[in-house]
Amino acid sequence: MSTLLFWNCRGARKREAALYLKEVVREHDVCFIGLLETKKTCIGRKEIDYLIGNDWEFFHIPAVGLSGGMLVLWDKRIVSFVVKGTSSQMILGDLLIPSMGVWKIAMVYGSRCCKEWEDLWRQLEEGLKEPNPSIIGGNFNCILNKEEKRGGKRFVFSKGPREMKQFMTNLDFHDVRSIGPKYTWCNNKEGTSRIWGRLDRCLVNSIALQKIPAAMTRHLARVASDHSPIAIKLDEKIQVKRTSIKFEDTWRSYLAARSIMYHS
Template identity: 85%
Template sequence: MSTLLFWNCTGARKREAALYLKEMVREQDVCFVGLLETKMTCIGRREVDYLIGNDWDFYHIPAVGLSGGMLVICNRKIVLFVVKVTSSQVILGDLLIPSMGLWKIATVYGSRCCKEREDLWRKLEKGLKEHYPSIIGGDFNCVLNKEEKRGGKRFVFSEGLREMNQFMTNSDFHDVRSIGPRYTWCNNKEGASRIWERLDRCLVNSIVLQKIPSAMTRHLARVASDHSPIAFKLDEKIQVKRKNIKFEDTWRSYPAARSIVYHSWKKNDFGDHSEIL
């Protein structure tokens, strides 16, 4: 179990949210969960047990009124998470995985106000200076380009977007490729009023990319929330796609074909026989 899961659940007390969370933990081999917009001012052991089970430690940032709130949960049988920096927008800490060492993990719930997000970038820059593999995941409430938005007002390269790009450049963080639905949030309105955006993502530093060259974020199905959960596997393996080898008989009619095959066959290559072929 070495998958990180980040999810804006828009209310952690919903029965559907608890059922879906347990299903994702089981199917994705999750050891760490960052829940956003819990809408809970307080949470106790009994509520966490109901939400995910009794093997999980937790740390909670209370909601303000009927909005916000963050909850980080980790499986104590597999990992240890030590909280280092907190605010209404981030919970940052050290995640110790016995077989993989120490990782810096930040769960983010970015403010919709780009001015307030300035404090988020400052805290992340300060808290992620150490030379460790670092991952920032969650709902940034910001899209990086026009391809990450469909519907609604025209995309504008705003001051908030420039600040996010500047943070990523200055602190060596990179957006990784994703699989699954292109957009992670929908306002669930009908017709021309419907808006889709990619608000949720994982950012990783260069050390992570060296450890996991095939790093990717999985956008899971939107259930019990208007946001897709996003999953990031720390032990992602590079999968070599094997292609069928086809030979068209008509190729023999071309004089150049014999020369191409002859020179290709003489090349030195490595791997098993099928890969060499």
């Protein structure tokens, strides 16, 4: 179990969110979860047991009123997580996986305010300056190109996307390939008012890519939220395509064919 999951669940108290989360954890062998927009000012052991079970430890940043809230959970039977830094937009820490060592993990909930975005990139640069395999996941609230949006106003490469791209260049982070639905968020409106966007993603640095060269994120089905959960597996294996060999019985009568078949 070495899969990380990030999800803007839009309310951790919803029964359908808890049911879906348990299903995803079981199906994808998840050991670390980052939940955004919990909309909870206080979360205790009882709520965590209901949400995911008593084998999970947690760290929570409260919501302000009914807005926001961030929660990280980790399966204490498999991994350990030490929080190293927090803000209103991120939780950063060291994830220790016995078979893979220490990974820097940051869960991000990007603000729509440009000034607060500057604070986020500065905090991440400070927290991720050490040469460790690192992953940043969550809801960035930012679209990087026109292909990541459908509907609504025309995409403009404004200050927000420029600063995010600059951060990725400065710290050598990469947006790895993804499978599943193209867009991770929908406003759920009808007709021409409907907007789709890729607001959620995982960024992986080059040191991490050396350990998981086949890295990819999975965009899962949108259930109980207008955002898709996104998952990244840390021990993703490179799939080798196998070529099939056709065999005709009559070939056995040719001496040369025997040698060819043996070496194949």
